[in-house]
Amino acid sequence: MNRRTRITVLGAALLLCTGAAASATAADGRAERTAPRAASEVRPREAAVLTGTAKLYRSAGDDITFSFDAHLAAGDNTDPMKATGTFAWSHHVNGRGAWAKATVDCLLTGGKVAVVSGVVTDTDLPGAKGTRVGVTVHDTGHRDRLGYSWAATEGLGPKDLPKCVSSAPFEKVKQGTGDFTVVPWQPDL
Template sequence: MTITRLARRSRVALAGLAAGLAVLTVTAPAAQADPEPKAAALPDFLLSGTGEGVLDTLGAGWKGHKVRFVIEAKGFATESQGTFRVQHWYPDGKIFADFQGKIDCLNVGGDVAVATGIIEKVSASPAEIEIPTGKRVGFTIDDEGKRDRLGWSWAVLGFKQEVPICTGTAPILPLSKGGYTVRD
């Protein structure tokens, strides 16, 4: 190999090495600034609204009874927060039950939301049913536009059994007034 060829190859190799070092110098600070990959953001679920209905479809003993559920919740699963209030009236308008609490879980899939919460305050409770503070209750909302449906755990389980976190029942009550927004 001639000296000219050797010199040319050395210059090419040195130029390549210099270019590589320049790239490393430019990219190295960026790599050091953020060494760990960023975690994917958790979903921000939403359940918001007030729904009212008449319990006529639940049997003769509930004909004319009216209920109202106010639920405001946001977050993801057990990283959720919010409040709920439940009111229930006899057909003559007298209060049957009134209680409220804090949301401890919210899960959403499409237009359906399941939320649970702990009862913190009972303002009215019927003599035949004790509504205990500290108990978890569950709600299921099916956001069908103007024809939302609602389900609640104590319609099936009563208040004596503990409701597992993030669980609800089928949405059995069609709302006659109001509605909910569910966002996933």
């Protein structure tokens, strides 16, 4: 065999061996990823979730941030009022403003839309503590939207607001800030 032929044959053999090794490694990795987990490691999917943080867009430059960590456990799939977690928001402009944190008391999700409500437990806004508020999030995947129950009221609204009530998601999230995750609720009907 001449030198050129030997180099070609050797190169082809090396390529075949490399390809076979890569396929074997990939197959092993796939087997590990698809292997069933032990019963103690398997966690059921949560019934509903709303997480993430975003700033709202305001042309006047207001600094408005909303953060969510709301969950409905798989075992509570029939009762969205057993949701747990917190959400918080702040609104500042020209060095003045307020912040608040609420404990979740209801979470409803459908598709990429979530409505969460809760009672304000910590705030620097006078008279707000103990008020129930609701927030709606539309997780569009690129420029999310948000609405809140006090959009059409004075202050944070009535203290007797029902659970899981909010407004349409009319506010735009500031581009590049939204990282909401909404897991849709799938009740047994």
